[in-house]
Amino acid sequence: MLLSGVMVPAPRRAAPRHRIRGGAVSPVRVLVTLAVAGLVSAGCASMSTTPVDSDGVPRSTTRIVGAPVLGVDREPGDACGPEAPLDPGASPSLDAERIVAVGYSALDTLCALGLQDRVVAVAPPAGTAPLRYLGGWAAHAPAVGTAEDPDGSAVQAARPDLILVDQQDAVDAGLGAPRTRTVTVPTAGPWEVTVESVAQAVGRDAAARAMIGRFTDTAATTGHDIAAAQTQASVARFTSDSLGILGPSSFAGQVLQQVGVHRPPAQRFSSPSVRPVDGDDLAALEGDVLFLSFAGKDSGDADAGGHTPALRHGEEVMDSDAWTSIAVTENRTFTVDDGVWSRGRGLVAAREILDDVRGSLNAYG
Template sequence: MRKPALIRRAVPAALLAATAVVLTACGGGDATDDAASTIVRSTTSVAGAGVLGNGRSTENVCGPTAPVDPAGVEGATRRVAHAAGESAVPADPQRIVVLDTDKLDTVCALGLQDRLVGAAVAGAVGEQPTYLGTTIAGVEPVGTLAEPSIEKIAALKPDLILGSKFRTPELYAQLNAVAPTTFTEKVGTTWKENLVLDGTALGRGASARAALDAYESRATETGKGLDSAQTQASVVRFMPGSVRIYGPDSFSGQVLADAGVQRPPFQRLEGAKDRRFAELSTEELSKADGDIIYVSFYGDEAREQGTDVMEGGLWAALGAVKDHRVFAVDDEIWMTGIGVIAAGGILDDLKGSLNGYTN
């Protein structure tokens, strides 16, 4: 039964400070004593919001090298159908370039991070995501998601390129001339299908499916432990020059749904053509309210603008703000990660913020 109104619940005092959450990934890699391998986000509060993920460890985030699918041992290549056609790709690629953030997450989850020779970066950030650890953070940039550099990619001599028809449909022929290239159709809304397709192109479709199954089981169990159906969670993202709420078809919205978390009525975006997100004016901030609000910032400019909004009177009037149930989360994990490791990070954040977790 749908709840007729938002339910306000008291939050334990301990949750008003930043919560330390350790990211649980698909598997463990080689441990290291190098202090640089753990990236610690030390901020404890952003405009009154507690920060989730403080002290999140990036050691052992990437999985061990997944086994090659049996079909791949019969020859040097395999044929993979994808959004731009069909390609003959290496059965076990050794030099990989990825042109979207979800593919970074997948390569890491399958334990192929040491084979990455290049990756495009998000424009507002300008660097590789840190939640995947130092190996990924050190991967050579090859331009942005919207404008990858064919010249830089070619210089790296990849034997497989993973791209997105959504991002750069016009570049497929040029990319495929450099190395066998597969494209996924969309970004975010089809993240689970993308995981399996990219895993198949990497010669590890079976392991990608297994990682997805493990995540879905964990999401179900996490939701049960949190009694998550009793909470309507709001997801707010500050972009440079705009404020967005994220709906059920977004990546983070899908993870919340997998964990059984409910959404405020407006954020269900019922009847909307695009149920990924909606933009709000500052006068419409009441639509961002919920039992709990998760806030992220896309880059430094958005953080400055978002902080100004969160220090204003309209934001202060929100029920979740009054109840001290607002949490700043990592944009890399909640928004741009779009993969199974990032999804696990969202589940960790839920465990660090929703009431009723008993495990």
Template sequence: MSDRSRRHARSVVALATIPAMFALSACGDTSSDDASTIVRTTTNVAGAGVVGIERDTAGLCALPQPVDSVGQQGDTRLVVGSGRATTVPADPQRVVVLTMTALDASCAVGTWERVVGAPTAPLAPTAPPSGLLRPDYLGTGIAEIAGVGPEGSPDVDAIRALAPDVIIGGDALAPAVTAQLDGIAPTVLTRASSSWLERSTLAAAAMGRRDAATRATEQYRARAETVGREQNSRITEASLVRFGADGAQLLGDDSFAGQVLAQAGVRRPGPQLGETRALPQDDLSDAEGDLIYVMFDGQAGLERGTEVMDSDAWKDLGAATDSRVFSVDDTVWSGEGLVAAGAILTDVSNTLNGYV
């Protein structure tokens, strides 16, 4: 096992604030929802119990998977993404990824140790001082991969210095940047308009692991069904609210978190069916649900969210009155990828029938 593998196998602390206790039930029978019977160490933000503060990443990423045999043409293969046909090494050894979705995919299919460069991201406002510029849910080993700038604005010189044999990005890159990347190594672009599962699978295919992605997807879907059945998810309406600097959004069916909840059979409040939209500042009623999951987009989102959640209008919501508001990790619930989706399922298992 390499040094990075050993570091990756450690548990990481995703969030760290002031410890508190809240109630949690894993039972799908609502008749047993008794806050006094559930014990879990957590934290609290404006009355919301913080979820996933000690997410265990031991053994999280898949072990190395066999390279795809289908589609090989000697030492290369043809990968089609975002209208571009790109010839890439059949089994890339040095990979640069420019999106968090592709980084997540490298973990899901066991190629993360071949990733030599990856994007950086702002730290979550509740991250510990020792936090690194990567989503904590992927583990400390992945956090130590060399940075190549933020998503959408890669450092071309840094990428060139890493001498990759394949680059995986998204079609939101400026054409001039894509042309520069093409001059460094074969570059595969995922399409923003495709589903997150399609983007994950294409990223895996560019690493020679489409079959592994297919297996991981099947395992994820099976787990989503299991979580839904065990939690009796269809009896619960879960609201999704994401706070930003200027207000809040109600995350709809088009959001990553909304799609994962749907795959687990969790119902959504009527006002949150359809596309993501703004939550009116003068009427919080559309945020109501049997329980509410809240996310904070950076420090400004945390400050805005705390202000709203401390208001009388928020406290009058039934979920707040019943102590059924949970703060979840924005880098997971607003992320993308099979590993992030699995982390959401874990959070749902631990909270869907719980109390703060």
């Protein structure tokens, strides 16, 4: 087990358990266990090249708190697509050259459309890590206050011709000059609505719809190829002081539904999108596999995010008897990029979740 950057002996655990269905061991669970066990072995073997974080503490980018990390081979610099052309017949006035984003919800779509270089400033949600999965431009964009309290003077100084505001932040529409367009971006409901709203604001609705259509087809094909419907996947996230289940209405939950992955009975709630896990009762986490993220902790070559408060909280919980008592922790837990699974909302993140699912459930392919 990797605990706070130091390798310590893992606690002795019982042999992996498989539920009995109709008096027989589920072959799906056996295949998942074998597949993940292979990845665990591979992760252990790769720890000889463990990098050193900025505080000088060695950390592994292939395993976090004993769980294999998905997505470490992705290149954030390659996340954005080529620039999509303006839709035929669209007004040239929609072709914004200078864009300010208040909140993060528009960034993924702008990246997918290849318009990331037009983002001149961002007002990020307070206390949140940047969306590193989109590349350096998203992490280093000039800040103009926070999404909850944007700096109007700084926004105007950026000279935007389009301001995209997350619906949940409900800021004053007069942030820019009097003639600056301000568009509200939906942050709830189907994630495709968010994408289409941003795309319409920049005159590229047809391009975005075509991308969504291709993703939908790919997700369905992938789900069929890996027999996703035979899997019940649990999805959870640690913060600095809580553990929550990401339900079917969350962004990650919606993408899993498109792939055809089922959720355990305890996680089939319609609202809210995230439901807290109560104390030491972790039974709701059970499933064939568990996709687990830590707030502010992302995948990548530099083990992005460092040793976050959420990771420290996760270490404490995952070293407890309550955690080791649930079957899904026996070599069937994957760590995923928090930006992608928990804070992303768009085509780039959806594609990366699909890659993670394909890579972890390919025992069925």
